[in-house]
Amino acid sequence: MGDGEALPAGVELYRGNHPARFWRLLVESEPPAALWEAAAHEATVELPPAARRGDLDHLLWATLGEGQFGPDHWHLSQPRRLYYLLKPLLVRGLRVRLRRLHAARARRRFPLDWPVEDRYRRFLWEVVGGVMRRLGATELPFLFFWPEGTRFALVLTHDVEDEAGQRFAGRVADLEEKLGFRSSFNFVGERYRLDRGLIDDLLRRGFEIGVHGLRHDGHEYDSWAVFESTARRVNLTLAELGATGYRAPMTHRHPAWMQSLEVEYDTSFFDSDPFEPVPGGTMSLWPFQIGRFWELPYTLPQDSTLVDLLGERTPRLWLEKVDYVSRHCGMALLNSHPDYLRHARYWSVYEAFLGEMRAREGYWHALPREVARWWRRRAEGGHAAALAGGREARLHRPAEGRVEVAPPAGSGPPAPFSGDGERGPGEAAGSGGAGRPILPR
Ligand SMILES: [Zn+2]
Numbered sequence: 084m085g086d087g088e089a090l091p092a093g094v095e096l097y098r099g100n101h102p103a104r105f106w107r108l109l110v111e112s113e114p115p116a117a118l119w120e121a122a123a124h125e126a127t128v129e130l131p132p133a134a135r136r137g138d139l140d141h142l143l144w145a146t147l148g149e150g151q152f153g154p155d156h157w158h159l160s161q162p163r164r165l166y167y168l169l170k171p172l173l174v175r176g177l178r179v180r181l182r183r184l185h186a187a188r189a190r191r192r193f194p195l196d197w198p199v200e201d202r203y204r205r206f207l208w209e210v211v212g213g214v215m216r217r218l219g220a221t222e223l224p225f226l227f228f229w230p231e232g233t234r235f236a237l238v239l240t241h242d243v244e245d246e247a248g249q250r251f252a253g254r255v256a257d258l259e260e261k262l263g264f265r266s267s268f269n270f271v272g273e274r275y276r277l278d279r280g281l282i283d284d285l286l287r288r289g290f291e292i293g294v295h296g297l298r299h300d301g302h303e304y305d306s307w308a309v310f311e312s313t314a315r316r317v318n319l320t321l322a323e324l325g326a327t328g329y330r331a332p333m334t335h336r337h338p339a340w341m342q343s344l345e346v347e348y349d350t351s352f353f354d355s356d357p358f359e360p361v362p363g364g365t366m367s368l369w370p371f372q373i374g375r376f377w378e379l380p381y382t383l384p385q386d387s388t389l390v391d392l393l394g395e396r397t398p399r400l401w402l403e404k405v406d407y408v409s410r411h412c413g414m415a416l417l418n419s420h421p422d423y424l425r426h427a428r429y430w431s432v433y434e435a436f437l438g439e440m441r442a443r444e445g446y447w448h449a450l451p452r453e454v455a456r457w458w459r460r461r462a463e464g465g466h467a468a469a470l471a472g473g474r475e476a477r478l479h480r481p482a483e484g485r486v487e488v489a490p491p492a493g494s495g496p497p498a499p500f501s502g503d504g505e506r507g508p509g510e511a512a513g514s515g516g517a518g519r520p521i522l523p524r
Contacts, residue, residue: 096372
């Protein structure tokens with residue numbers, strides 16, 4: 084970006100994600116902005132070539148804002164438009180074959196890594212490493228990413244595509260409840276008649292409800308005019324359901340347009356996904372801000388990608404990604420569909436995944452709105468003690484080699500995570516301290 088060049092549209096939406104706000108260093112005086120800028124400039128070598136541009140504002144826009152994919156990124160290509168126009172007419176088997184044909188090509192042409200895209204993570208680590216070097220620090224405390232000394236977060240979400248999925252949602256909830264999990268179910272506002280009995284039941288049992296667009300017909304993001312009128316009705320649905328979260332149908336998405344949604348958080352973006360109608364990725368393993376809302380990118384491949392596209396019969400890929408997320412203290416967020424989970428191949432993979440996660444420890448299992456609120460408070464709050472559940476962790480910068488994160492010590496008696504009292508009825512606070520998953524009861 085040359086001097087005097089106009090700022091790309093949407094840059095301002097990502098300013099809240101300055102690395103200083105990501106790291107939340109617990110130091111007497113915050114390092115000056117120029118120091119962060121210099122460290123960031125140096126760290127750009129970690130990023131994909133198309134994202135290495137300008138100052139921190141630009142870097143955040145190019146990565147989190149997907150600016151690296153060019154000015155037409157949010158527009159669907161003509162062949163894709165045609166495919167989504169015809170999709171409802173195609174039998175499922177043919178749809179799957181077409182997607183598989185396309186998948187190999189999509190991956191070859193995709194500029195990000197998948198399923199693990201590590202470069203934004205490395206960038207953030209290098210930035211703070213550069214700041215430490217300039218401060219002459221080999222160790223610095225920071226406000227850890229997750230409450231109560233848990234190492235990473237696990238968030239389960241579902242999009243309820245159609246009536247069949249709605250009819251099956253209760254069974255999915257039963258399985259999760261049996262294994263000690265809770266999730267959010269995103270319903271399409273005006274595609275099928277919403278089952279209020281089911282929704283009330285899910286809420287009572289501690290699940291969350293979100294909105295998955297209005298019609299799911301592939302046209303909600305056709306133009307600003309269409310989206311604006313759609314968003315108004317989506318907002319009504321959100322208010323009616325008392326929902327605060329949104330996921331765009333088919334992950335058609337547009338960060339600037341989506342500012343008219345009255346939501347606390349969104350889950351339409353992802354860290355890396357070559358297989359979506361608008362492929363791309365924010366490269367982030369953590370929640371981040373897009374203007375008025377918090378984004379919780381999904382970071383595990385979608386169920387249809389895993390089972391239909393890749394032909395997987397086990398949760399191996401999900402679990403490997405969870406291992407990677409855990410190593411770097413990120414967020415594992417999964418989107419699966421009751422409409423697909425009705426089929427035995429899907430069900431067995433999902434059941435096996437939950438069974439495996441049930442046996443693992445030391446992570447925070449939370450609803451998306453809890454995670455969004457935690458990150459908002461973490462970004463705004465003062466020191467660790469001022470934030471309910473806040474823990475101090477340490478950054479180590481060895482003389483040789485890269486910065487390492489030392490999560491909070493997992494010792495001591497478990498303290499209940501009381502949150503901020505914003506929970507709705509039926510949504511109990513998770514309990515249990517370090518070393519145990521915090522499972523909503
Ligand atoms: Zn959908």
